[in-house]
Amino acid sequence: MWDRLYPYFLWIENTRLGHGIRESKWTFTLAEVFHLLGLTLFLGTVLILALRLCNLVLRDKGVAETARELMPWSLAGLFLTILTGTLLFTSEATKCWGNVAFHYKVLFLSLAIPFQFTALRIVSRADRQGLPPAVRKLTAVVAVLLWFGVAVAGRAIFFF
Amino acid sequence: MLGGFAITFVTGAMLFWSLAMRCYGSPFFWAKVIMLMLAGVNIGIYHLTIDRRSAEWDTLAIPPAQARIAGLVSLTLWVGIIAAGRMMAYFL
Numbered sequence: 001m002w003d004r005l006y007p008y009f010l011w012i013e014n015t016r017l018g019h020g021i022r023e024s025k026w027t028f029t030l031a032e033v034f035h036l037l038g039l040t041l042f043l044g045t046v047l048i049l050a051l052r053l054c055n056l057v058l059r060d061k062g063v064a065e066t067a068r069e070l071m072p073w074s075l076a077g078l079f080l081t082i083l084t085g086t087l088l089f090t091s092e093a094t095k096c097w098g099n100v101a102f103h104y105k106v107l108f109l110s111l112a113i114p115f116q117f118t119a120l121r122i123v124s125r126a127d128r129q130g131l132p133p134a135v136r137k138l139t140a141v142v143a144v145l146l147w148f149g150v151a152v153a154g155r156a157i158f159f160f
Numbered sequence: 161m162l163g164g165f166a167i168t169f170v171t172g173a174m175l176f177w178s179l180a181m182r183c184y185g186s187p188f189f190w191a192k193v194i195m196l197m198l199a200g201v202n203i204g205i206y207h208l209t210i211d212r213r214s215a216e217w218d219t220l221a222i223p224p225a226q227a228r229i230a231g232l233v234s235l236t237l238w239v240g241i242i243a244a245g246r247m248m249a250y251f252l
Binding site: 025029033040 | 239242243246247250
């Protein structure tokens, strides 16, 4: 199935946007800088929520309250990361197509995003305060591992 | 926070060790070093001055100006450090 997608990857790369980013060194570099800044903001806030779910930080603050306060920052970080990531991808879509690390990144992303907005969101809600601590901890650990999988695979694209 | 700093510091030192001479020639590396030192100075000043009197303003909705400035300087420097670190890869 992946093979059949090649023409689409090629098409994306050959759009004017793809060309523009590829030709301009500064656009690519700046997109990477902002990709990293967005990623720091997103992973940082997810990590704080995960540590709270594991009862390791902000113990005097409720889980739901912590989640609510962090949410806008997480979403802003994720938005910036996805936006810049799309730009970076557009400029080298066919390289990504044949890159094994990119395949793993797509795999981890397709697990991490749904997990983030279902399981993690549900255990962070106020009406779920009664959930067993083990369930909360496991959810937090899985979310962090999935996002770290995305990050590690993303970093690895460069080496393949 | 110190745990995260320790991991970043140790792995960063290892990366630097492997490419020390190339870092030496990179303007972004020096920008990063200067910003790291300024971040250290900033947090040092914070702990030695306004943080000493934190009991007076701990529960206030808006912390005193000096504390807010320290926070803003810290945020700015760390964003700059991340940006400079990423730019190093292109100008080593």
